[in-house]
Amino acid sequence: MLLSKQKKNRNANARRLLISINVLGSAGPIRFVVNEEELVAAVIDTALKSYAREGRLPVLGNDIMGFALYCPHVGSDALSPWDAIGSHGARNFMLCRKPQPSTENVDAAANGNGTPLSRRGSGSWKAWLNKSLNLKISSH
Numbered sequence: 001m002l003l004s005k006q007k008k009n010r011n012a013n014a015r016r017l018l019i020s021i022n023v024l025g026s027a028g029p030i031r032f033v034v035n036e037e038e039l040v041a042a043v044i045d046t047a048l049k050s051y052a053r054e055g056r057l058p059v060l061g062n063d064i065m066g067f068a069l070y071c072p073h074v075g076s077d078a079l080s081p082w083d084a085i086g087s088h089g090a091r092n093f094m095l096c097r098k099p100q101p102s103t104e105n106v107d108a109a110a111n112g113n114g115t116p117l118s119r120r121g122s123g124s125w126k127a128w129l130n131k132s133l134n135l136k137i138s139s140h
Helices: 002-013 040-053 103-110 124-138
Strands: 016-023 030-035 067-070 092-097
Touching: 016 040, 030 040, 040 067, 040 092
Parallel strands: 016 092
Antiparallel strands: 016 030, 067 092
């Protein structure tokens, strides 16, 4: 019982943030309120559930390990799932699928060749993210 009261008091002292998450390929952002101490992994989970509940397209699924959350103020690296969402001082984020290794890359590695025959689609989401960030920054 004492632990329950301490948890309630800690949550009462935590700041709540309205965050906006843009999903790559979706029409608009998802907005919801979180505690600033909430882990990035929990925020990704909430975003995927909200996205599915709203019936948005494209269908994303619910595997949080298949997604990465990015913050334009931090740079082009994904946020760690174990970071607190409020630790970056931002309220706008981008949710993207993690790149899946293509069968060509796996085949090339298995053959000892080390280089895939085609790089089609590789890194396209990172290029898009960097281009989007550069456009937003340079437009001011």
